[in-house]
Amino acid sequence: MEKILITIYEEDVAPRFDLSSVVFIASLNDKRETIERKTIVLTSASPEELCHMILSQGITHLICGGIEDEFYQYLNWKKVEIIDSVIGHYEEVLDLFLKGRLEQGTNLMFQKTQG
């Protein structure tokens, strides 16, 4: 079973993993349909506690904004698939993930510039 954790800030993916105190967790069934959704508010922002939660909750995919290499490598080593530097509303990001189109650096707030 896939379990996705998105670090969130207000309604968007949190800009930084280490400073996130709210997380959204979605559990998927074999058909990749969401069977459970929950939002957890942590008592404080701590990257170590987040890592512990990711491992203890059996998270398979982490979607986040900026993440320090130390935590990226650690979670990667623990077989958690990480899609980082994601910018956008967390529901839209989840939707894109479920369609298999979310990748590292996806920017849903991108605006075309004249320059």
Next chain:
Amino acid sequence: MAEIEESKACWPIDHLRMDIREIIDGIPVGVALISPDLRIHAINRAMESLTGFNRKEAYGVPCRYIMRNNLCPIGCPARKILEKEDQISTEGDIINLARQKVPVIINLSPLKDHDGKPIGVIETVEDISLVREFDQKIQGPSSYHNIIGHSPQMEEIFKTLQLISQTDSSVLITGETGTGKDLVAEAIHISSMRAKGPFIKINCGALPENLLESELFGHKRGAFTGAVEDKQGRFRMANNGTIYLTEIGDLPLSLQVKLLTFLDDKEFYPLGSNKPVKSDARVIAATHRDLNKMVRQGTFREDLKFRLKVIRIELPPLRERGDDVRLLMNHFLQHFSKKFNKQIKGFSLNSIPIMLNYTYPGNVRELRNIVEFAVNLCQDEVIHPENLPSYLHESVTMGVPVTDNPANTSSNTSTPLMYRESLYKATSHFDWEKIERQMIAEALAQSRGNRTGSAKLLGWGRATFYRKLKKYKLG
């Protein structure tokens, strides 16, 4: 003119965009122009290399996703600029696209229209990682195990400690209360060959003579009433390790002889035993008393003093350690901010002189308590003078140090609040109720919420303390 009029209707900087891009590209630090809705309008080349985002990717994106600054989630500095503040300059860190955390200095200023109304923010971000690295190199060792200091006296002590760790001689640590004697003793043990052995600490002033002898050297069953079984004693427990005797000046004369014998022969007789017991323990002793004076008074054996002070470390009082006060202030601030989950960045400019002008009769321990108190009370991002204990203001405003004899402060520091109370009472122009309330809060903070301990610190009975708690609604 027509262009200027038109520019008032929208964000005027749009009309200058190309020019401004050329201008900001020439600046060697990262520059971002942020629109009033906190989105990136433009970034320069230096900002591109600092964050890893190119200007096309960054355009129109909320700035927190591009800067990824640690200040964003706790109080957006750009929003503060737009709302009220003129300029913000602070240290922080960013996480770039390469997943590196980079220490930076951030400056934000408002961009204003012809009427002085803010229409955007200009932000500069400077990478200071090289400066940090260089600082560490030139400053050399600033700590030894848990002891922190940059002052020449402390650097000298760090060098001595490195040498001491390679020897096995007895050490005598002297210094005023709160200067860090226990930390030094632990550091010597941890860095010595005996690190894998036990570190046994005992306070020679904490027990009556008979109990202390039994505690130090052990006893045989039946040695005295209540000795129902053999006790091995701390010296035997410290075998192959270190025994640390604090307040050695309080050791009774009879036990001084026994300690002397141990230092000579590495063996001792437990109470009620005829058989000597051997123990290979290194002795580290510490005292805040003047042993030379005690020898003259006949309360401390001179031969023991000489045997103990094979190596002597004299810890300087904090008031003689110069910039270390600042260093320790910041160290304890970080420590307690983290501990209490607060985002306090530093001390305000007017609180720093108050902290630096104080004489710290209780030395590092007192400084630590003051910072802990201030962090507890602080509701802002910086510590203001009103967050500091009121007696610090007294020492500045009255123009007198809180202690008139800092070198001999044991009585002051043992009952600091009682001493301060007399000081407060001498100043009739102060609001006594406010001061009393503050003192109770301080006492509670110092004794970590223990009411009996707080009452004792204040020199009040429990009933008085509870009555006052009720009076000031602190209960």
